[in-house]
Amino acid sequence: xxxxxxxxxxxxxxxxxxxxxxxxxxxxxxxxxxxxxxxxxxxxxxxxxxxxxxxxxxxxxxxxxxxxxxxxxxxxxxxxxxxxxxxxxxxxxxxxxxxxxxxxxxxxxxxxxxxxxxxxxxxxxxxxxxxxxxxxxxxxxxxxxxxxxxxxxxxxxxxxxxxxxxxxxxxxxxxxxxxxxxxxxxxxxxxxxxxxxxxxxxxxxxxxxxxxxxxxxxx
Numbered sequence: 001x002x003x004x005x006x007x008x009x010x011x012x013x014x015x016x017x018x019x020x021x022x023x024x025x026x027x028x029x030x031x032x033x034x035x036x037x038x039x040x041x042x043x044x045x046x047x048x049x050x051x052x053x054x055x056x057x058x059x060x061x062x063x064x065x066x067x068x069x070x071x072x073x074x075x076x077x078x079x080x081x082x083x084x085x086x087x088x089x090x091x092x093x094x095x096x097x098x099x100x101x102x103x104x105x106x107x108x109x110x111x112x113x114x115x116x117x118x119x120x121x122x123x124x125x126x127x128x129x130x131x132x133x134x135x136x137x138x139x140x141x142x143x144x145x146x147x148x149x150x151x152x153x154x155x156x157x158x159x160x161x162x163x164x165x166x167x168x169x170x171x172x173x174x175x176x177x178x179x180x181x182x183x184x185x186x187x188x189x190x191x192x193x194x195x196x197x198x199x200x201x202x203x204x205x206x207x208x209x210x211x212x213x214x215x216x217x218x219x
Contacts, residue, residue, distance in 0.1 A: 036067045036115060041083050043122065047090035055165035055201060056125030062101055068112035083108045085117070089124075098123045127165035131205065135159050135174045136195050138212045142183030150182055152215040160195055160210070164202035172202060180212050188215040 040063045048054070062085050066073060084107040087099050099105070101117035108114060136155045144150065155177070162169050178193040195208045 035070045035073045039064050043085050045087040045089050051129050052126050053129045053165040055127040059122045063118040065115040066112050067115050094126050096125050127167050130166035130169040131163050132169050133159045133161050137174050137176050139176050139179050141179045142181040144216050147218050148216040151217040154213045156211045161205040163205050168199050168201050182214045185216045
């Protein structure tokens with residue numbers, strides 16, 4: 001009993017002061033007026049299966065209507081209090097999937113509540129990932145001068161590997177380089193240029209840079 005009393009009354013003044021401070025802080029927070037406001041946040045996702053690709057135009061942001069104590073709500077967006085919408089895609093399959101935006105996938109600061117999300121749900125299209133090699137075609141521009149014409153054009157590497165949703169990759173049979181101007185070439189000349197994919201959902205597995213060797217001859 002004596003030891004318990006010693007523990008209870010050791011630094012008794014500081015303990016009382018700490019308790020009073022905690023009560024005062026609670027009272028200040030509890031007595032703050034409730035406010036509502038809007039915050040636009042990025043839409044994030046996690047756990048997308050490795051063999052799937054998002055094949056539809058993604059929703060980049062969501063507007064959240066929030067409610068909470070004025071002091072907390074005014075701090076939203078500052079000091080790490082930014083809300084986040086995180087979608088768990090671990091169980092998706094090829095096809096379309098709708099995700100509701102609710103308290104289950106919205107991370108908010110303590111004391112802040114979600115009133116609604118605009119939009120209230122988002123839909124994604126998913127497709128199997130495809131990897132495919134396609135030939136690279138050089139885009140030759142300009143005409144040779146003084147009777148020179150293009151005799152040969154060699155692209156190295158001759159093909160590049162594409163990665164993306166299967167339905168989109170399957171439609172691409174070749175890629176083209178940036179323009180190669182041969183109007184001033186006499187003999188042969190090398191150009192380092194990038195290849196281009198005309199589909200924002202398909203990407204190159206490695207660097208898109210190729211070397212184009214243009215050989216000109218006199219007619």
